Amino acid sequence: xxxxxxxxxxxxxxxxxxxxxxxxxxxxxxxxxxxxxxxxxxxxxxxxxxxxxxxxxxxxxxxxxxxxxxxxxxxxxxxxxxxxxxxxxxxxxxxxxxxxxxxxxxxxxxxxxxxxxxxxxxxxxxxxxxxxxxxxxxxxxxxxxxxxxxxxxxxxxxxxxxxxxxxxxxxxxxxxxxxxxxxxxxxxxxxxxxxxxxxxxxxxxxxxxxxxxxxxxxxxxxxxxxxxxxxxxxxxxxxxxxxxxxxxxxxxxxxxxxxxxxxxxxxxxxxxxxxxxxxxxxxxxxxxxxxxxxxxxxxxxxxxxxxxxxxxxxxxxxxxxxxxxxxxxxxxxxxxxxxxxxxxxxxxxxxxxxxxxxxxxxxxxxxxxxxxxxxxxxxxxxxxxxx
Numbered sequence: 001x002x003x004x005x006x007x008x009x010x011x012x013x014x015x016x017x018x019x020x021x022x023x024x025x026x027x028x029x030x031x032x033x034x035x036x037x038x039x040x041x042x043x044x045x046x047x048x049x050x051x052x053x054x055x056x057x058x059x060x061x062x063x064x065x066x067x068x069x070x071x072x073x074x075x076x077x078x079x080x081x082x083x084x085x086x087x088x089x090x091x092x093x094x095x096x097x098x099x100x101x102x103x104x105x106x107x108x109x110x111x112x113x114x115x116x117x118x119x120x121x122x123x124x125x126x127x128x129x130x131x132x133x134x135x136x137x138x139x140x141x142x143x144x145x146x147x148x149x150x151x152x153x154x155x156x157x158x159x160x161x162x163x164x165x166x167x168x169x170x171x172x173x174x175x176x177x178x179x180x181x182x183x184x185x186x187x188x189x190x191x192x193x194x195x196x197x198x199x200x201x202x203x204x205x206x207x208x209x210x211x212x213x214x215x216x217x218x219x220x221x222x223x224x225x226x227x228x229x230x231x232x233x234x235x236x237x238x239x240x241x242x243x244x245x246x247x248x249x250x251x252x253x254x255x256x257x258x259x260x261x262x263x264x265x266x267x268x269x270x271x272x273x274x275x276x277x278x279x280x281x282x283x284x285x286x287x288x289x290x291x292x293x294x295x296x297x298x299x300x301x302x303x304x305x306x307x308x309x310x311x312x313x314x315x316x317x318x319x320x321x322x323x324x325x326x327x328x329x330x331x332x333x334x335x336x337x338x339x340x341x342x343x344x345x346x347x348x349x350x351x352x353x354x355x356x357x358x359x360x361x362x363x364x365x366x367x368x369x370x371x372x373x374x375x376x377x378x379x380x381x382x383x384x385x386x387x
Contacts (some may be wrong), residue, residue: 088153120165157183159182184278
């Protein structure tokens, strides 16, 4: 068994679980956390939650589930290269999108708006709420009873939090997560693996969807142009774009990973424990300044030509209308909630609104569309999406 680096999160020194449990005979606590995430209902629902394209009808476009798996692959490779805990890194990568509502950022904007009088909504806080309260797979406790380090990483993978929203504040009140410090390196790797994955795989999906061509994005983004030139030099006899575009994605990911490892190793000099990482006052898992600037140009291009493309933007308002309509109908008459959701709905506020918000946030795109037609009326989204 490989000995982890001193700056890694060592499972033998874990702060444990909120509800003590006997140790597993076959898995470390962090491997057990990963497995609980994979077996959760919230993880399965990612299969039908929007990444970029709402209720995509193409089998090859990413959804939240496939994106999470791709993030986990990159994150685990980074963890192995830096000799930190792979199981913890993978658990955090797999769980990072659990809190997203249906219809991606449009759904989140809609929930934030309708829940504003009761503290609002944010997907990161909701992910913590899912794994500590809403999952109900165990008779002895609510949630998944994950290790402290996994909860800390989910809360702070994007950096310290000084003003947590109500959902995260509630989790932190039950078990303080030291929100004002940075998370361990495993969480930082999961976060930057997320960036690497969606920057590159959104490019792939955008080309597949016909939102832009390789020549167009290469002309506007020097990093893509340089990588595309390297690919075409390496494979001069191959003209099929369906082979060369995936090679471009591999080239870009490879360059980002190599740069990240070099930069991160330099920043880790003198770090002798995970607490050194938490207290150092900066994010250590990062790209070099030069490559980060190049990647910002790529992000800007994708934002303008993909996320704001007419084919994507035309569904934003109808998607928000579905979420807002469902929330209003269910909040106005909680008896319409199914089963235990109706039976356990608080009568006072903000509990009632937050309970309904939890239910709506857990929906998949297609379930939200079907329920809207049942409870509210004809879907504002194209009819073929309601299946």
